Amino acid sequence: MDQGFFGKIQNMDRRIIYTILFAVLLVPMFNPIGLPLRISDVTQSAYDTVEALPPGSLVMLTTANAPGTAAELEPQSIALIKHWIKKDFKIIMWPSAAEAPRFIDGYAELLDKSGYVEGVDYLVLPYLAGNETVFGSMASDLKGTFNMISPGDSALWDSITDVSDIDLLADCGGGESQLWAIAHIEAKHGTPTICLITAVILAVRQPYYTSGQFKGIISGLNGAAEYEVLARVPGQGASGMDAQSMGHLWVVFTILMGNIAYFATKGKKSPGGGM
């Protein structure tokens, strides 16, 4: 039985939709369109917070980056670290999730290539199991929490007394870690905190930005692209934005066509005899 145009759209094979999606994403990757990028308030605030710190400031990145979130969090983290390098900050990095150490290794490599010396200009703290309890412990006694680092092991570590010495905390992750960071470290020591998050959780993290608990938010691949533009550190974020925009256009188009087809065929008998 002839389904008609809208009937065919409603029963379109999903493989056709996926094939077109891949094509739509690939074309701008090979031929960048250079679509304009609007800088959001939250990213601008994150950039301004970092930019306001004087050279030599002590900053800390706590990251729960994992393979499932790396597509968004990795470009953000790299853009932020490149900005920190430009500002000549002293950097402490801590993996707050079991999957994160391998990502920190990559950031350490980036710092080494930029002339940073491990233990003097930057330091990687070991992963500790315990999630929120570790954040609580760090806020109460940073040195005691990482008591496996002995005095003399690192000049940077020796120069720190507690969390209040940290001028900026950046928490990166797609889960609850940002809430632990503000609940224990920001609330107790007033440490300026920014967060790097997946786009999915922006809506539930934004109230903490409005209340001033986060000084800025870098969210999703677009947040990474915005930060790269602001900090003038070209990277994966900006290069993926054309594809991201085209992909969205395709998704919007399929949603519209699906709805039009639904309402156009509503009430008509389906080929199977049902409604």
Added chain:
Amino acid sequence: MSTNPGVWLAAFFTLAIYSFLYGDNPAYKFSEHLFVGLGAAHAAVMGWEAMVKQAWTPLTTKGELWLLGALIGGVMLLTRWFKPIAWISRIPLGFMMGVAAGLSLRSAIDSQFWRQIQSTLTIKLDSANNILYIFILFTTLTYFLFAFNDKSGFGRGIKGIGVIGQYMMMIAFGASLGSTIMARLSLVIARLSFLFKDWLGVLQ
């Protein structure tokens, strides 16, 4: 094209996982199971390392005897595999739950409750965004707080405000779904970039 075997392996598994979009197949199943197995193995190794670093080493080298309690608690958790003594595992579990509840409650009341209320009450109605914020907050709260069946004019009015709140929530959920799609597209873009740049080398 890459000559790194690791990149080839990653490319194979990327394609194997995406092959599910065409239909379920053995390559997808194999990759899925391997991923779960690798994840479990990685978590086990990291957990073991953390135990050695945080408990065993300080206990044996620095004589921090209190850590013995943590180690014994860890062993007690494993008793749940043995039915007759499975009840023992509830003791450390209860302890962990208590610590987690105490820790998160103390901090959540300040950072997630009090400061959020404070921020909302002190918001200045000097921009369209802030006015919209208060409007959505008011209508959504009305929907949840006044969920009674009052047939008077006042009751119908309150219910009407609650219906607006319902629509506001739907808009918010729609925005969240949009963000989810954006996140998933980012994942695809990253994999395509890996395939065409790192593996095939045809993308600059």
